[in-house]
Amino acid sequence: MRSRSRSVSLVIAILAAFAMAAPVAAASQWETFKQAGTNAFAFTDTCSDNTDGTVTCTGQSIDVFEGRISQPGEPTFSGEQVCYSEQSFTFDPASGEPIESRGRFGCTLDAGTVAIRKLDSVVLSPTDIELFESVCDATECTDGPGGSITIHGTWTGVGPTMTQRGKFQFDDGTCMQVSADRSTSRAATFVGSIDAHDARIGKGSFTFKTNCPH
Numbered sequence: 001m002r003s004r005s006r007s008v009s010l011v012i013a014i015l016a017a018f019a020m021a022a023p024v025a026a027a028s029q030w031e032t033f034k035q036a037g038t039n040a041f042a043f044t045d046t047c048s049d050n051t052d053g054t055v056t057c058t059g060q061s062i063d064v065f066e067g068r069i070s071q072p073g074e075p076t077f078s079g080e081q082v083c084y085s086e087q088s089f090t091f092d093p094a095s096g097e098p099i100e101s102r103g104r105f106g107c108t109l110d111a112g113t114v115a116i117r118k119l120d121s122v123v124l125s126p127t128d129i130e131l132f133e134s135v136c137d138a139t140e141c142t143d144g145p146g147g148s149i150t151i152h153g154t155w156t157g158v159g160p161t162m163t164q165r166g167k168f169q170f171d172d173g174t175c176m177q178v179s180a181d182r183s184t185s186r187a188a189t190f191v192g193s194i195d196a197h198d199a200r201i202g203k204g205s206f207t208f209k210t211n212c213p214h
Contacts, residue, residue: 029211036205037067040122040155040188042196054099056090060194062151064114064124080114082127083107084151099138104146106131119186119201122155153192157201161186175212181205 045059063083070076085105091098106129113125133146167180183204190199 030209031072033208034070038203040064040201042190042199044196055093058088060086079110101136104131104133120157124153126152151193155188157186157188159187178209180207
């Protein structure tokens with residue numbers, strides 16, 4: 001089997017976009033999510049060919065954030081957030097049609113387990129997270145509790161910092177989505193609960209807006 005590590009990032013990004021859009025499908029005005037602060041993430045992913053011609057992609061990620069989060073229907077949050085996710089996604093590479101997927105994910109707030117030294121290092125002490133599980137076939141999903149996990153890790157910044165600023169707009173005919181970010185970040189090494197092949201530390205702001213008037 002050969003690795004297709006580039007493909008899974010796109011697959012996971014598509015799944016995330018659907019997950020973010022679904023709760024606001026009935027909205028008639030702009031719904032806005034904002035985040036500003038310091039973030040560290042680490043992830044690993046890979047894709048492999050199956051004997052029946054399908055492709056299965058799997059991945060894990062740990063995301064640590066300290067700052068301010070604002071989202072529709074919720075009070076503004078200021079503090080620490082630690083998130084973990086794992087997923088497996090099987091699809092037909094010829095058509096791109098999904099066949100089945102399974103994911104476990106969860107976050108915890110203000111566990112007091114995060115220590116940040118600017119963009120130099122981030123240390124996550126052992127943190128317990130309750131997980132939510134979603135299992136899907138080609139037509140429907142079943143959701144429920146997914147157990148729990150304890151995660152930890154250390155990010156160490158390496159190399160130069162990079163400043164970026166961007167804006168993206170997407171209209172699928174039903175919903176308009178706009179995202180914008182402004183950040184300074186640097187690559188990092190990661191040692192911890194997952195065998196990450198990419199990690200970064202960053203500081204900045206991110207805004208995601210969606211409007212579904214139809």
